[in-house]
Amino acid sequence: MSRTTAASAPASPPTRTPGRLLGSATFIMVGNLASRVLGLVREQVIAGFYGVGLEASAFSAAARVPSMLYDLLIGGMLSAAVVPVLSAYAADPERRAELWRVVSVFLTMVTLVTGLASVAVFALAAPLAGALAQGFGADGTALVATYLRVIAPSIMLFGVTGAVIGVLYAREQFGPPSVAIAVYNLGLITSVLVFHDRLGGLALPLGITLGSLLQLCVLWPGLRGGHVRPRLEAGHPALRRILTLYAPIGAGLAVSQLQVIADTRFSSAAGEAALASMRYATTLRELPHGLISVAISLAILPALAAAHARREAQTYDRTLARGLRLVLALIVPATVGLAVLADPVVGLVFQRRLFGDEARQLVTAALYAYLIGLPFIGIDWPLNYAFYARQNTRVPALIGVVSVGVYLVFAVALGPALNLARLPQRWVFLGLVLADSLKHVAHAGVMLVLARRLIGREALAGVGRTALATAAAAAVMGAAVLGLDRWLAGAVGHGTLAWGLRAAAGAAVGAAVYLPLAARLDVGEIGWLAGVVRARVARR
Template identity: 35%
Template structure:
């Protein structure tokens, strides 16, 4: 079981790595061409609105509700019933999303005002954001249908195609630079085209499985109603991080120009390891947990959660530490060219350090949430999510207020810190409840695992602090020198980390055991 999941996680991570690398190429292009300008702020908000819906609805609530129901039907019903479920779900989902898309495009000025109220003081920025949003909003419909197709493929153990699909968006955005590198409008057009291409990219694999039936409306279908019943509370509970990040954008729009962009670039750097490792593990864990729950295997269910938590900690803790200690060097090396100036580097660095503090909180939530949704338990995560979000809102206002009062140069970093702390609160509540209910029972060996992890991370941190030049040196250096420095530091840190783990007795076999 664990060996198979480790292999699947590796496939997802490898495909996601390609997407993330291209995503960095895309973001470097953004930074070089547009920096942290008002136009870039407008595009990022226009992109964030459908992306918020994508992560909250398509990859959050819908996937978490659809996969357990689909897996149960696939394992207990004949192929024709499974195919019929796909038909009614796709038809109903597509119909609802078409209406939402139409309303969203018509209400673009209102949506922009709600998501970025600070733009109201700049009519040109408000008008540009509205124009861009009308092109980016349909992305929500296409990417939601893509998420459904990915859920079907993942349930059949096919992880590679869904994992590589996001590459298409990055390719479209990078390609747009060759059309017009001076206009943010072309970026919005690229998002629209990418949504269509991503959905179509899944079709051959679905057809091969016999899972590409003619969609039909099925609002009254009991299976669709069951998915909707599960999905509604998950809309909130599974998307605490996204709601927190969205609140950051709303408050950042009230701060100085560039605040939205600084938070975006910092979030993108954090999302790189989060997407490669944490989301990859969570993607693989959910179908396994759903199948184990359907087959009534509580011991295997608990062992799968245990495997997910150990794997996340093994890779996530050094990733978080690296993001924190190398926040300035990473920002400088990747973004500080042309329109992105040293001031932007410092502002983005503050935000990245704050996000890095919550990296493991975000990661743990990704693994713990499936422990509830695979059992079709949706109410408790909603309650915990509410607590985390309300706490985050209070902390956001408090931290920004204190930053202004103390004349701190980066008040937007307070928003990132509040988001990080809210993620930890959510993760803590989820973990405690799984333990209280007896759903998760830690496997033997945690004490030794924790001590090895602590020693390896300590060695890595000392190495980075000892050999990393000051931020001023990174800013003054050229691209080639920066690249050689960051490559050397990251390679040496990874080598030291895994060497320490090896010397302390940890082996890959520890993550291939079925118990």
């Protein structure tokens, strides 16, 4: 990209200012917050009714299939290809009239491809279950196959939903997508609560299909007035461009699915509690990830794509650097706080009914291992999106393939190492969690090195200063919260009320220590956030 602004660039939406960036990110965060809170409730319900037993782990294995197919067919395509290409149409007055024809072609192709995938999963459920979860034994594998047949229709529903989300994000309509995941979670929660007694474990895969249908119903009205209709044009230039951009990402994702398959097979052989424990711990890790790095990355992607299309290098640099600094200012203290408060948080969120003390210990240990990679996942998202905005999908795809190799090496090595350490068999799955975190460390490290060539030296230096300042402030915060939590643990003991008190007190003290200290260390993003909050409160 040229580092000069093209005077003849086409008219386009206004450049994303700090206030607009924070406003969009905040809007997405609010929707994500509702979704993530309901996601926690969803996992609470699952943990309470199914614990870490075979039904919960079989469901975790089966649920990975629609997730893998979504990532492979749709998810990786959205940020890497769909949003940049459609954003270019929306930003160019000469091509804006063609936008809805492109949308119709894209939605038609997605429906056909994901529909075929749904049929294939239903027909091949038994061999798929054997490939994924052989470690469960014959009964467990049969249970996974049954769950896959119930889940199969959701593959098409998720695919069309993802395509609609891509269209809405390209048009900077953040409202409906922010609500959609919350609706999906409500569908799964409702299914378990209503059908658990009659259907047992089948209520779980039924909930996925029900939730995927509900979220599509919520999103579709966002296309109203856009003249969307079935249109089969495989040769349309925009579709060819999307597929060209996605090809390297798709190849990389195909390789990355080896990690999911290996992770599932290894976990199924590590005991019936392993997959469920990893699922619950992942839910807690994904809460700050979704609220912070995903929201901010989605908010900056259209602005980055538009700046690249207009050849506005300085705007591109400032937007990316601002997004990275904002992620760091929030994800680092969130990681430290969640690590210090892991035990009371896991107890508060999950421990009830069939989820007991041993399950809490397993999930807490998995959470510790997952949190090692959280800050690196946080900065990785905006860096990946920075390449996607430039319509460069080859570099992230190649790095993704290498990172899968890192995972496989550590996954194979750490399992025997933990066995040599004479850990009980139920703890050996932690090697897989550590391998996943080390994969993210490696991926983010390479992306940071490449970022030095992507944006200006001054902008990147500002990111480094923010990283050091937030790390220092978070370390002081962590020490203060740890001391308080240890005192409270001895004073109030265990139980839902005790865990709630420890978590609430730790969060309050953490915020009271971190925010002023980070501001004193000149982390400007704290001031931005305070300004947004004050402005929104003033409007009310």
